[in-house]
Amino acid sequence: MNAHSMAVAGAPVTHKGEVLLSVESISLRFGGVKAITDVSFDIRKGEVRAIIGPNGAGKTSMLNCINGFYHPQEGRITYKGVRRDKMRPHRAAAAGIARTFQNVALFKGMSTLDNIMTGRTLKMRKGFFWQALRHGPAMNEEIEHRKVVEDIIDFLQIQHIRKLPVGKLPYGLQKRVELGRALAMEPELLLLDEPMAGMNLEEKEDMCRFILDVNNQFGTTIALIEHDMGVVMDLSDRVVVLEYGRKIADGTPAEVKADQRVIDAYLGVAH
Amino acid sequence: MFYREAGQYKTNYAADMAVFPLRQDRIGIAVILAIAFIGIPLLGNDFFIASVMIPFLVFSLAAIGLNILTGYTGLISLGTAAFMGVGAYSCYKLTTFFPGVNIIVLILVSGLFSAAIGVLFGLPSLRIKGFYLAVATLAAQFFLQWAFVRIPWLFNYNASGAIEVPQRTLFGLPITGASATPETRYFVCLGLVVVLTWFASNIVHGKLGRSWMAVRDMDIAAELMGIKLLNAKLTAFAVSSYFAGVAGAMMIFLWYGGGEANDVFTIRLSFTILFMVIIGGLGSLIGSFFGAAFLSALPTALKFGLPALGVPIGGAAAEHVTFMLVGALIIIFLIVEPHGLARLWQIGKQKLRTWPFPY
Numbered sequence: 197m198n199a200h201s202m203a204v205a206g207a208p209v210t211h212k213g214e215v216l217l218s219v220e221s222i223s224l225r226f227g228g229v230k231a232i233t234d235v236s237f238d239i240r241k242g243e244v245r246a247i248i249g250p251n252g253a254g255k256t257s258m259l260n261c262i263n264g265f266y267h268p269q270e271g272r273i274t275y276k277g278v279r280r281d282k283m284r285p286h287r288a289a290a291a292g293i294a295r296t297f298q299n300v301a302l303f304k305g306m307s308t309l310d311n312i313m314t315g316r317t318l319k320m321r322k323g324f325f326w327q328a329l330r331h332g333p334a335m336n337e338e339i340e341h342r343k344v345v346e347d348i349i350d351f352l353q354i355q356h357i358r359k360l361p362v363g364k365l366p367y368g369l370q371k372r373v374e375l376g377r378a379l380a381m382e383p384e385l386l387l388l389d390e391p392m393a394g395m396n397l398e399e400k401e402d403m404c405r406f407i408l409d410v411n412n413q414f415g416t417t418i419a420l421i422e423h424d425m426g427v428v429m430d431l432s433d434r435v436v437v438l439e440y441g442r443k444i445a446d447g448t449p450a451e452v453k454a455d456q457r458v459i460d461a462y463l464g465v466a467h
Numbered sequence: 468m469f470y471r472e473a474g475q476y477k478t479n480y481a482a483d484m485a486v487f488p489l490r491q492d493r494i495g496i497a498v499i500l501a502i503a504f505i506g507i508p509l510l511g512n513d514f515f516i517a518s519v520m521i522p523f524l525v526f527s528l529a530a531i532g533l534n535i536l537t538g539y540t541g542l543i544s545l546g547t548a549a550f551m552g553v554g555a556y557s558c559y560k561l562t563t564f565f566p567g568v569n570i571i572v573l574i575l576v577s578g579l580f581s582a583a584i585g586v587l588f589g590l591p592s593l594r595i596k597g598f599y600l601a602v603a604t605l606a607a608q609f610f611l612q613w614a615f616v617r618i619p620w621l622f623n624y625n626a627s628g629a630i631e632v633p634q635r636t637l638f639g640l641p642i643t644g645a646s647a648t649p650e651t652r653y654f655v656c657l658g659l660v661v662v663l664t665w666f667a668s669n670i671v672h673g674k675l676g677r678s679w680m681a682v683r684d685m686d687i688a689a690e691l692m693g694i695k696l697l698n699a700k701l702t703a704f705a706v707s708s709y710f711a712g713v714a715g716a717m718m719i720f721l722w723y724g725g726g727e728a729n730d731v732f733t734i735r736l737s738f739t740i741l742f743m744v745i746i747g748g749l750g751s752l753i754g755s756f757f758g759a760a761f762l763s764a765l766p767t768a769l770k771f772g773l774p775a776l777g778v779p780i781g782g783a784a785a786e787h788v789t790f791m792l793v794g795a796l797i798i799i800f801l802i803v804e805p806h807g808l809a810r811l812w813q814i815g816k817q818k819l820r821t822w823p824f825p826y
Binding site: 265284285286288289295297301302303305306315320328329330334338339343346377 | 480
């Protein structure tokens with residue numbers, strides 16, 4: 197960053213752990229539309245990293261690149277020391293990257309329990325024939341994973357909706373179930389796309405608490421996109437700011453808040 | 468008042484994850500099985516067993532197969548009859564090659580051939596969805612139906628061009644062929660359907676079933692959970708076609724006692740089974756039975772039941788009345804509950820649970 201923002205922040209940036217994921221000068225185009233242009237940043241182990249920016253800045257596209265839905269035309273993504281910018285989403289899942297969506301992407305016809313159990317898919321190993329019998333090893337495996345899922349349900353305080361189909365739940369609870377489903381994967385890196393969009397104050401506070409608890413208790417690294425600046429400033433260790441697909445700032449919340457280009461991007465400038 | 472979970476405490480996850488967690492449900496299923504295994508053979512006459520119960524069982528199995536594909540995985544198929552045909556013709560070839568092997572084993576094995584063909588025709592499902600996939604599976608229907616008629620090797624170069632079911636016995640009792648009694652054929656059908664339904668229920672309640680439903684409800688999120696769409700869709704095609712194949716083999720060997728593809732495994736049959744699944748309830752095994760009962764057993768029962776009950780109409784008139792009644796009932800059910808008979812059943816059970824104090 198520049199000297200100006202350092203002076204405002206006052207203290208030097210404290211880095212947690214080693215680099216878990218690094219994005220190096222990636223560019224993503226859809227035909228002539230440039231979604232992301234030459235963006236680099238890194239996510240360190242154990243931190244809460246926020247990605248912010250005005251609408252259409254390329255934040256969600258960035259997450260889609262990280263978990264393999266989009267493949268950037270240029271640049272490289274390195275996760276845990278392995279280059280993986282051409283990876284499929286299910287490979288990203290196997291590598292320990294979980295994700296929630298901006299518009300809730302739950303399995304609507306399934307119960308809360310089944311939704312979260314789906315998050316355990318990769319950890320379940322018993323073959324087809326044991327599943328067809330649903331006794332012995334397959335049943336033991338189901339029970340073992342059910343215990344983990346019940347822990348998550350307790351953690352998120354959604355015991356009462358365990359057996360209800362998620363399609364009928366209120367929005368705030370759906371967001372919570374989706375977080376639970378991602379947590380069931382025991383991810384190392386958790387990508388949250390606007391986890392608090394459309395929530396009231398109370399629901400936001402709950403969600404903030406869950407995110408911090410996940411970060412503290414499980415040591416999960418979190419990258420989140422959020423528009424509520426208060427939330428971003430309170431939760432995150434470091435913030436990267438995008439505008440029109442380019443990175444305009446990167447640093448601690450205090451640094452970013454004071455950056456002139458960020459202020460211009462959010463409030464507009466007189467031309 | 469009698470149907471509720473009050474007082475039934477689950478002390479472990481195994482009990483909570485049971486397919487029928489309520490004691491009343493378990494009693495109910497035991498009663499149904501007792502009726503099916505003891506009551507119907509004792510009380511039903513040959514006509515009822517051969518023309519109502521056996522078709523009902525065969526259609527139920529086929530409907531379960533299609534329900535796995537369409538209801539659980541969200542892939543529409545119009546090729547069910549063709550996959551049933553693959554089962555029937557494989558079973559015929561197998562009886563020719565291995566005359567010494569028990570026919571029940573051969574019926575079960577012939578489903579595997581159907582599963583393989585199903586996977587082959589399921590490959591387009593990776594790229595296309597919805598109505599377009601339905602049209603792609605039509606290719607299976609037309610191509611396979613053509614193959615059944617035009618490749619004489621499949622029907623052993625018969626002059627009739629049809630499958631001729633040989634006599635096979637189990638413990639000295641003929642179960643296929645002309646001398647098999649309806650009762651023995653019924654018991655074989657019932658045994659196969661009960662065992663395979665149990666397998667289907669286990670699969671849809673386990674990891675594979677959850678993967679299928681995840682793909683159906685939100686394929687992007689499913690992929691993110693580590694579910695490979697290729698594997699999930701192709702296993703759905705394989706399991707679905709296996710059930711269809713076994714149903715097809717049962718249809719020819721245990722119900723028709725012989726037949727030719729152009730008469731049996733037509734697109735009309737594919738549609739009938741699709742309607743059974745839709746009317747019965749997508750994504751519900753019990754719905755498959757409801758649908759099969761509604762579209763196969765009810766018309767037969769009406770056609771022959773009305774004159775038998777003393778309603779003064781002739782055979783031809785009874786048939787017309789049946790068509791009208793069934794047609795009207797389909798429309799009424801779809802208006803009352805678009806999610807099928809299975810949902811009506813569920814709502815009924817929920818009502819019963821709170822009766823007589825619903826608040």
